[in-house]
Amino acid sequence: MTEASSMEDICVRPxxxxxxxxxxxxxxxxxxxxxxxxxxxxxxxxxxxxIWDTANxxxxxxxxxxxxxxxxxxxxxxxxxxxLACSASQDYxxxxxxxxxxxxxxxxxIPHGLVIGTLMGDVQHLAxxxxxxxxxxxxxxxxFILHSQREEILAELTIxxxxxNGAEFWLNNFLVCISEDRTxxxxxxxxxxxxxxxxxxxxxxxxxxxxxxxxxxxxxxxADGMLRAFSLVKGHNFRCLCNIDLRKEKLKFYRRxxxxxxxxxxxxxxxxxxxxxxxxxxxxxxxxKYRQQLPELYMPLLGNPALMCIGSSTDILLTNMATSExxxxxxxxxxxxxxxxxxxxxxxxxxxxxKDFCLIAxxxxxHISLLEFDTCALWRFQQHKLLSCAFETNLSIVSxxxxxxxxxxxxxxxxxxxxxxxxxxxxKTKDQPLVFNNKIKSSGYTAAxxxxxxxxxxxxxxxxxxxxxxxxxxxxxxxxxxxxxxPSNLQRQITxxxxxxxxxxxxxxGDGMKLACxxxxxxxxxxxxxxxxxxxxxxxxDGAINGLGWSYNRNWLVSTSDDRTVRIWNAKTTALELVLxxxxxxxxxxxxxxxxxxxxxxxxxxxxxxxxKYHLDNSKNDLKRYEQKSVCKTVEKFHLDSVEIxxxxxxxxxxxxxxxxxxxxxxxEVFDLNxxxxxxxxxxxxSRAAHQICQNKGSAFSTQPTEAYNLFVTMAIGDSLxxxxxxxxxCVRHFEGHVNRHLPCGVAISPCGRFIACGSEDRCxxxxxxxxxxxxxxxxxHTESVINVAFSPSTAQLTTCTVDGTLQxxxx
Numbered sequence: 001m002t003e004a005s006s007m008e009d010i011c012v013r014p015x016x017x018x019x020x021x022x023x024x025x026x027x028x029x030x031x032x033x034x035x036x037x038x039x040x041x042x043x044x045x046x047x048x049x050x051i052w053d054t055a056n057x058x059x060x061x062x063x064x065x066x067x068x069x070x071x072x073x074x075x076x077x078x079x080x081x082x083x084l085a086c087s088a089s090q091d092y093x094x095x096x097x098x099x100x101x102x103x104x105x106x107x108x109x110i111p112h113g114l115v116i117g118t119l120m121g122d123v124q125h126l127a128x129x130x131x132x133x134x135x136x137x138x139x140x141x142x143x144f145i146l147h148s149q150r151e152e153i154l155a156e157l158t159i160x161x162x163x164x165n166g167a168e169f170w171l172n173n174f175l176v177c178i179s180e181d182r183t184x185x186x187x188x189x190x191x192x193x194x195x196x197x198x199x200x201x202x203x204x205x206x207x208x209x210x211x212x213x214x215x216x217x218x219x220x221x222x223a224d225g226m227l228r229a230f231s232l233v234k235g236h237n238f239r240c241l242c243n244i245d246l247r248k249e250k251l252k253f254y255r256r257x258x259x260x261x262x263x264x265x266x267x268x269x270x271x272x273x274x275x276x277x278x279x280x281x282x283x284x285x286x287x288x289k290y291r292q293q294l295p296e297l298y299m300p301l302l303g304n305p306a307l308m309c310i311g312s313s314t315d316i317l318l319t320n321m322a323t324s325e326x327x328x329x330x331x332x333x334x335x336x337x338x339x340x341x342x343x344x345x346x347x348x349x350x351x352x353x354x355k356d357f358c359l360i361a362x363x364x365x366x367h368i369s370l371l372e373f374d375t376c377a378l379w380r381f382q383q384h385k386l387l388s389c390a391f392e393t394n395l396s397i398v399s400x401x402x403x404x405x406x407x408x409x410x411x412x413x414x415x416x417x418x419x420x421x422x423x424x425x426x427x428k429t430k431d432q433p434l435v436f437n438n439k440i441k442s443s444g445y446t447a448a449x450x451x452x453x454x455x456x457x458x459x460x461x462x463x464x465x466x467x468x469x470x471x472x473x474x475x476x477x478x479x480x481x482x483x484x485x486x487p488s489n490l491q492r493q494i495t496x497x498x499x500x501x502x503x504x505x506x507x508x509x510g511d512g513m514k515l516a517c518x519x520x521x522x523x524x525x526x527x528x529x530x531x532x533x534x535x536x537x538x539x540x541x542d543g544a545i546n547g548l549g550w551s552y553n554r555n556w557l558v559s560t561s562d563d564r565t566v567r568i569w570n571a572k573t574t575a576l577e578l579v580l581x582x583x584x585x586x587x588x589x590x591x592x593x594x595x596x597x598x599x600x601x602x603x604x605x606x607x608x609x610x611x612x613k614y615h616l617d618n619s620k621n622d623l624k625r626y627e628q629k630s631v632c633k634t635v636e637k638f639h640l641d642s643v644e645i646x647x648x649x650x651x652x653x654x655x656x657x658x659x660x661x662x663x664x665x666x667x668x669e670v671f672d673l674n675x676x677x678x679x680x681x682x683x684x685x686x687s688r689a690a691h692q693i694c695q696n697k698g699s700a701f702s703t704q705p706t707e708a709y710n711l712f713v714t715m716a717i718g719d720s721l722x723x724x725x726x727x728x729x730x731c732v733r734h735f736e737g738h739v740n741r742h743l744p745c746g747v748a749i750s751p752c753g754r755f756i757a758c759g760s761e762d763r764c765x766x767x768x769x770x771x772x773x774x775x776x777x778x779x780x781x782h783t784e785s786v787i788n789v790a791f792s793p794s795t796a797q798l799t800t801c802t803v804d805g806t807l808q809x810x811x812x
Contacts, residue, residue, distance in 0.1 A: 066087075090120075141163060176211060209287065357370060396727065482752045504544060505546065564587075604645040640669055643665045646662045685722070
């Protein structure tokens with residue numbers, strides 16, 4: 001297939017075909033159906049089992065008789081070339097060998113099944129074990145494990161207070177159950193021992209479940225449209241990984257189409273009836289993992305995302321469990337040829353290299369249909385429309401285009417006049433005639449000249465300097481331990497002040513030798529990376545320090561304060577080199593940093609981003625030592641549309657044209673300073689305004705793939721931590737586990753790009769790995785809420801600080 005034809009196929013909305021349809025004499029709503037790529041099974045005329053051959057649309061249906069009561073649950077399992085079906089009613093639980101049944105029908109014989117259970121009650125759910133020798137039956141509040149080849153009850157489990165709506169085998173000897181009492185349980189059915197019983201996790205009954213063995217997750221669905229995932233990894237204690245409100249995510253998905261400028265609403269999945277469903281329920285009727293290989297739009301370093309196909313009463317939603325977002329929507333009402341627009345029961349089948357099928361029963365009528373569609377084509381079609389803006393901008397953190405002559409990055413501070421040097425020379429003291437006064441004791445003009453000048457000892461200082469230089473050089477050449485574990489061992493703890501003092505910001509220098517801390521008591525402290533010895537103190541601000549930044553050459557520090565001033569310090573001498581006063585900024589200044597390899601200074605003031613060119617004069621003139629020769633001038637201002645800036649981020653360690661800014665309107669604005677304007681906007685980043693943006697900047701001690709620098713993290717109060725890709729303007733993973741309800745906790749990315757650390761209000765710091773949504777380490781050695789974190793750029797070291805001014809240093 002050529003590139004042109006493939007793009008043409010992507011731009012055409014894929015069709016959904018109704019390959020089979022029939023009407024039963026009884027409704028099938030809330031009845032468990034079975035659908036595979038070979039067979040479909042559903043109750044027919046109440047107590048008969050109908051089998052459709054999904055591969056052959058023209059084949060006659062096979063009717064299996066054996067029940068006297070209405071069938072309430074059906075399951076199908078494949079074992080090699082053999083296919084087994086199981087049906088349940090109040091009188092019997094019967095297994096059917098579909099290969100033998102098909103052979104009997106062709107020979108004109110009546111197919112028979114094997115009764116494995118009698119008078120089990122009202123069965124809600126059936127499931128086969130992977131070895132097909134066991135069948136789990138959920139009847140009322142009881143769970144039975146039956147032998148699939150003979151009538152025998154191997155185990156009976158009772159713990160839930162409500163109806164058990166689902167049960168699945170996990171590994172070799174575990175059984176996971178969900179119930180209408182809004183809890184789930186895990187059993188060792190060999191011994192009958194209860195392994196885990198959850199608390200109430202929802203306000204609505206749990207309807208469906210799915211066990212993702214590849215990612216070791218339990219996914220549950222509720223009647224209110226809430227999708228939750230729980231970790232089954234050993235040691236995680238079945239912690240919750242995500243809470244996805246499918247109604248909100250579906251609405252957000254539709255709004256992204258509106259923002260993308262799409263005009264043909266009939267082409268957008270679900271936009272036809274968007275206004276009618278905002279307040280309606282979205283019960284989850286089926287959960288299944290989508291195993292087809294999607295086109296590569298995700299970061300290869302993060303692995304393939306876990307995509308779940310969720311069947312609801314009105315849609316089929318392809319949901320990304322890594323990002324908690326809806327990737328594609330198949331809305332029944334968008335296809336006029338379908339006979340069912342409101343589903344009561346659903347079963348789906350996905351097979352690599354095969355077509356996708358969905359067996360769907362009507363909610364209030366007796367219709368049942370088999371749908372055939374291409375989920376991958378639907379995903380490509382909808383994602384192409386959503387990502388077309390991102391593809392057009394072709395954004396990248398690492399600059400690949402030459403600097404334009406019109407770029408603000410070409411700006412320079414106006415040069416001093418040509419006579420400046422002449423004026424300086426003219427201001428020097430002119431030669432004056434010597435005057436000798438005999439009444440004043442001579443200063444030594446007439447004394448004999450000294451034959452030997454004083455020469456101080458310098459050996460000791462030279463040796464000391466050489467030793468330090470050797471130590472620094474060897475440390476600088478040492479590479480960051482890329483394969484090291486996450487820093488979790490507490491090495492040192494210090495208190496910054498005798499009384500509780502909040503720390504507004506912390507940051508390591510580029511060589512990892514120094515750590516700067518901005519305090520609420522107006523002081524700026526610089527420690528050694530080991531947190532030993534007395535810190536260097538920088539004083540001068542009249543308000544709490546709210547931001548700081550190191551220069552790339554590690555010689556300068558820039559800080560901002562609530563006193564509405566910007567100060568640049570000499571990091572070696574603690575001397576104040578430059579002060580930008582209140583007259584330059586009408587609003588408080590925040591988020592200062594050096595930018596473009598120390599060429600500029602970036603900072604935010606209200607709704608404006610200031611790009612400032614500076615010049616620091618190190619020359620000393622004893623005659624005019626108080627003359628201010630360091631200058632700084634704003635060369636460009638970038639405005640956000642009447643919103644307050646809540647965070648900015650840019651890379652200083654290498655040349656990058658991209659600047660990210662978060663605003664109070666819950667968006668992230670992307671500015672390209674090469675063209676000197678805002679190029680795109682990421683809407684609805686969080687439910688609240690992001691209070692911090694952290695880019696994957698790496699360090700001079702580690703090497704990452706170029707694509708890795710396109711990742712950045714945002715954090716907001718009351719929401720999860722999100723990892724974004726600037727190339728697609730999409731979230732690629734979200735992280736839950738930390739507590740962030742009131743305080744703006746900090747976040748940091750390790751130099752190797754593997755770990756993300758964030759603060760938390762439960763007196764802990766959390767470390768996540770970019771491949772997984774749950775936390776890897778929970779650092780508990782804190783006295784108060786952790787509000788700031790920082791990774792060392794040279795060693796596997798993490799420093800955290802709490803609201804009471806306590807620093808903790810962790811190493812791997």
